[in-house]
Amino acid sequence: MNRENKIVLVEELPIAEEVQYQPLASNYKRVRFWETFIFLIIILVAVYALMYFFPQWKVFRYRYLLGGIWLAYAIFNYISIYLKFKNTGYALRDKDILYKTGWLVKKLQSFPISRIQHASVQSNAVERLFGLSSVSVFTAGSSGDDLTIRGLKKETADRVNLWIAQQIEANDK
Amino acid sequence: MTNSYNEPQKLPVNGIWYILTVSLTKTLKTLLVPLIVLITSRRTSDFMWQLLVIVYPVITLINALIKMRTFNYYVQEQSLIIEYGLFKKEKINIPFKKITGINIEQRFLHQPFGLALMKIETAGTNKTEGEIPSIEMRKALELKEIILEKASADETIEEKKEPLLRLNSAQLLRFAISDNHIRTFFLVLGISWIYLNRMRELMGDDWVRDITNKYIFHWYELSVYVYVILIVLILAIAYSVIKTFLKFDGFVLQKDHLSYQYQAGLIDKKNTVIPFRKVQFVRMKTNWWRKKWNIYNIILRQSQAGESNKENKKSFTFPVFDKEMYRNILNTYYHDLTEESATNRVHASYWIRLMIIPSLVIFVVVATAAYFYESYWILLVIIPLMVYQFIVSRLYVKNYRFYVNEEAVQIDSGVWGRQVELLQWKNIQNIGITQTVLQKRKAVANVQLVTASGIITIPYINYEDALRIQNHVVYVTAQSSRSWL
Structure with a gap:
């Protein structure tokens, strides 16, 4: 963008970069650990089931390769958990909610309060x-x-x- | 207006043909799978069979008749009421304030009787959409007027509607001919290939080998290729012409101070209202040929109410045949930014990103082909494809520019043709900045502008500018209300 074409801000907001982000709860890493674990086990069981029912499939000749891919995928996932956790945070601001996440691809999202329709809380078993x-x-x-x-x-x-x-309500008035 | 529609209105008797057809096709669709199963399993004497074929359609037809005879609609103070049902009574109440669109469609079976199908769209859930399956055209238009009048009771400006744009057959023909036939061409080729393979299964390998030896591997018989290409091209053009006339025959676009109204269609006539405030952004697309002929394809993207992702229904496309008209329509939403704001470009390295995925696809496809046909000279095809991809990527980056001011952003792009996207900041729902590891090194990022009608991405701009845009969007959205719903 050209320098002379800066968007003029009538009201100066702190740049999203300088905001103090709230970290996630530290035991969220453990939640992700177990979720990933369950997911990996499901994949393993599924592959074994296929092997049992369709032994003639050519793919199953490369058992070690398949195992290697599974292992590499597992390691990548576990590294991801920790790096992602480090980079994830949110900030509740006057006019918007900021959320940043990701490590290979970093993402910074802003959700203006005036555009939020509703919010909900939920939790899974883990x-x-x-x-x-x-x-x-x-x-x-x-x-x-x-x-x-x-x-x-x-x-x-x-x-x-x-x-x-409360913010939505205050904004609608 | 002769009727204020305060009394319950019945459906016209002639409408039965449309209603019966609809319920019959519905029944057929439901029964299709069980029917096939029953026929293939050869248990035609089964009781289930008789039940399905006789009882189910009869029940559906009786149901349709009951619904038709008990159906009535009327206007009550601030809402439209639709009632039907004998055993289980349904009553739908649609407040005028919530109505976001009225579509009057004249299906094939409506036309002989001067009837139409009226659909009333509302904001929020798509469940509450009202529908009058067959209504006299005159009544439909009157009712539409009443609804539009009451829906905008606070707006006192009365403006005379006049046709903004009409399309005649010559224009439609030009539009159809200038379509991008390359895509259809390959589609036809692909379908022929599939059929050739199916023929091989049916007629045996020898037959196919004869044909291929005769026509395909005789390189010196170039005339055969010319014929094949000509035939496919003619088919592709015919397809475009038919498609265009079915959709746009008798196209009239009208405009008043609140909305566009348009009607078009050869067999199924459509009459649609597009309120300005529902338009999320405007897109213009034109290919190389159409650019030369001054044909611009305008796409008005509307907000998609509810969870349903009926993309096509929510965007309205029509061609425009001069630049003045194109600007006129653009101005209704906002205005062209090219003259007033400085030109911004994306980072030059974006072409590398544009190369990655097509190159992978080219390599995989060509390598697989080479492997299966065991002829490695096919790999040479990669070179011209890569050169083409390189040129396309460089041109895309070279032609890409965007313009911003305090209220809107405009993105111009295209390699051979041109695409213009115009979006007001206030129509943004949320905004994301993504940055890969490689982008970080160059301090660039992608900006994702999420609207209620799809995402617009501005790739590879300065990270700081991306943050500035984000802040600005937050500021603008905080100022404006949610009037778009």
Whole structure:
């Protein structure tokens, strides 16, 4: 973008980069650990089942290669968990919610309060074991691009949800 | 207006043909799979069979008749009421304020009787959409007027509607001919290939070998190739012409202070209202040939209410045959930014990113072909394909430019043709900045502008500019209300 074409801000907002982001609850790493573990086991069982029922398939001649791919995938996933956790955070601001995540591809999203339609709190079985919850934020954009903040303590999630509801209400007035 | 529609209105008797056809096709669709299963399993004397073939359609038809005879609609203060049902009574209440669009469609079976299908769209869930399956055209238009009037009761400006744009047959023909036939060409080729393989299964390998020896591997018989290409091209053009006339015959676009209305269609006539505030962004597309002929394809992207992803239904496409009209329509949404704002470009290295995926596809496809046909000279095809991809990628980056001001962003792109996207910041639902490891080194990032009608991405711009855009969007959205719903 050309320098002379800077977008003029009438009201100076702090640049998203300088914002203090809230980290996720530290035991979220463990949630991800077990979720990934269950997922990897399911894949393993599925492959073994296929091997049992369709032994004639050519792919199964390369057992060691398949095993290697599975292992590499598992290692990549576990490294991802820790690096992603380090880079994930959210910030509740006056006019928007900021969320950053990712390590190979970093993503920084902003959800303006005035465009949020509603928010909800939910948790899956693994999250409940560790006392964590997720907050989902919905806009009118296509559903895949809505926000889900995972790895919040249950109280925090409820508080965030309540805060969003209050902000929406205040904004609608 | 003669009727204020306060009294319950019945459906016209002639409408039965349309309603019966609809319920029959529905029944057929439901029964298709069980029917095939039953026929193939040869248990035709089965009781289930008789039940399916006789009882189910009869029940459906009786149901349709009951619905038709009990159906009535009327206007009640601030909403439209639709009622039907004998045993289980349905009553749908559609507040005028919530109505976002009215479509009047004249299906084939409506035309002889001067009837139409009226669809009423509302914001929020797509469940509450009202539909009057057959209504007299006159009544449909009157009812539409009443609804539009009441829906915008606070707006007192009364403007006379006049046709903004009409398309005649010559224009439609030009539009059809200038379509991108390369895509259809390959589609036809691909389908022929599949049929050739199926013929091989049916007629045996020898037959195919005869044909291929005779026509395909005789390189000196070039005339055969010319004929094949000509025939496929003619088929492709015929397809475009038919498609265009079916969709756009008798196209009239009208405009008043709140909305566009358009009607078109050869067999199924469509009459659609597009309120301006529902338009999320405007896109213009034109290919190389159409650019020369001054044909611009305008796409108005509307917000998709509810969870349904009926993309096609929510974007309206029509051709425009001069630049003035194109600007006129652009101006209704916002205005052309090219003259007032400075030109911005994407980072020059973006062409490398554009090369990666096509190159992989080319390599995999060509390598597989070489492996299966065991002729490694096929690999040489990679060179011209890569050169072409290189030129396309460089041209794309060279032609890509975008313009911003405080209210909107405009993106111009295209390799041979041109695409223009115009989006107001206030129509953005959320905004994301993504940055890969490689992008970080160059301090560039992609900006994803998520709207209620799809995503627009600006690739490879300065990271700081991306942040500035994000901040600006937050600021603008905080100022504007959610009037688009």
